[in-house]
Amino acid sequence: xxxxxxxxxxxxxxxxxxxxxxxxxxxxxxxxxxxxxxxxxxxxxxxxxxxxxxxxxxxxxxxxxxxxxxxxxxxxxxxxxxxxxxxxxxxxxxxxxxxxxxxxxxxxxxxxxxxxxxxxxxxxxx
Amino acid sequence: xxxxxxxxxxxxxxxxxxxxxxxxxxxxxxxxxxxxxxxxxxxxxxxxxxxxxxxxxxxxxxxxxxxxxxxxxxxxxxxxxxxxxxxxxxxxxxxxxxxxxxxxxxxxxxxxxxxxxxxxxxxxxxxxxxxxxxxxxxxxxxxxxxxxxxxxxxxxxxxxxxxxxxxxxxxxxxxxxxxxxxxxxxxxxxxxxxxxxxxxxxxxxxxxxxxxxxxxxxxxxxxxxxxxxxxxxxxxxxxxxxxxxxxxxxxxxxxxxxxxxxxxxxxxx
Numbered sequence: 001x002x003x004x005x006x007x008x009x010x011x012x013x014x015x016x017x018x019x020x021x022x023x024x025x026x027x028x029x030x031x032x033x034x035x036x037x038x039x040x041x042x043x044x045x046x047x048x049x050x051x052x053x054x055x056x057x058x059x060x061x062x063x064x065x066x067x068x069x070x071x072x073x074x075x076x077x078x079x080x081x082x083x084x085x086x087x088x089x090x091x092x093x094x095x096x097x098x099x100x101x102x103x104x105x106x107x108x109x110x111x112x113x114x115x116x117x118x119x120x121x122x123x124x125x126x
Numbered sequence: 127x128x129x130x131x132x133x134x135x136x137x138x139x140x141x142x143x144x145x146x147x148x149x150x151x152x153x154x155x156x157x158x159x160x161x162x163x164x165x166x167x168x169x170x171x172x173x174x175x176x177x178x179x180x181x182x183x184x185x186x187x188x189x190x191x192x193x194x195x196x197x198x199x200x201x202x203x204x205x206x207x208x209x210x211x212x213x214x215x216x217x218x219x220x221x222x223x224x225x226x227x228x229x230x231x232x233x234x235x236x237x238x239x240x241x242x243x244x245x246x247x248x249x250x251x252x253x254x255x256x257x258x259x260x261x262x263x264x265x266x267x268x269x270x271x272x273x274x275x276x277x278x279x280x281x282x283x284x285x286x287x288x289x290x291x292x293x294x295x296x297x298x299x300x301x302x303x304x305x306x307x308x309x310x311x312x313x314x315x316x317x318x319x320x321x322x323x324x325x326x327x328x329x330x331x332x333x334x335x336x337x338x339x340x341x342x343x344x345x346x347x348x349x350x351x352x353x354x355x356x357x358x359x360x361x362x363x364x365x366x367x368x369x370x371x372x373x374x375x376x377x378x379x380x381x382x383x384x385x386x387x388x389x390x391x392x393x394x395x
Contacts, residue, residue: 088320118323
């Protein structure tokens, strides 16, 4: 092959550089975020997997139901615990630390929800 | 008669259009289904809940400072910012003079003390609300219990509702309500952690304390005026409610009823 003294090392270097994020363990980009769960409460308003994927829709549904349809302001978990259907007065009662719960995943996935432009986050966590 | 394919097709097309259009036009006109624009004016419902309020202006004249107490109760409850100037003012409930609250009523040869009355006013929660019709995003809506509510998430700040409201009950956030003035004083003095704030660029107004009614409380202003009995709040469609009794036995006036908005606020002057 013509010029293989240069082409082969260059190819090896190229592949090495391109695959660096895959084989290097020093980068934490691949690590999944671990939001801090509340210690005093065991059960959420819905199964964890549902909450992981659909919490934003759940919040919108609560809002539309309560604001427009006059729906109930409280709900019950699977084991019968009563909760307030509200971000500010419900969710944040258990998940009282926005930085260690909401922000962990939202920062990781580069999502910028505008909840806190209006809603007030718990004081002690700010 | 000369006839060709082109003329035949023209005639056949016209016949087909006329055959469909004429019967349907006659059908709807003769039956009286076709309405002039708008149709009949909606009339206040007599079934189901309809919250209303009676404002006894005499009680406010007798108790100086009562109106301010009501305003304070409302504005601290709902995190209403105070921008410190008239132009940017946000008001859910406020005091104005007789000629401003009742501009459509005769101002000719009225008693002088009428113009000194502190007249408390707020959103009328109309039965036929023009703001709801004007809103292009359905951010404002009329609930089944008669409350005209707002969803601040949906408000795009177009201010059509402000132009539509004949009572000036809506305010626009020209500035960030969470901000601070030049002296570092926050616009919201003490945040109520139970209630959200608003953001810059949305319209806001009184919500008849729908969040308090839901947990069995009366509106904040009514609570503040409870001792002096300045405000009477309740379901106007419930004949046994205090408000129904008051409305039945006392002469009250509404703000500009000729507009056909059917306000839920009644005044005893």
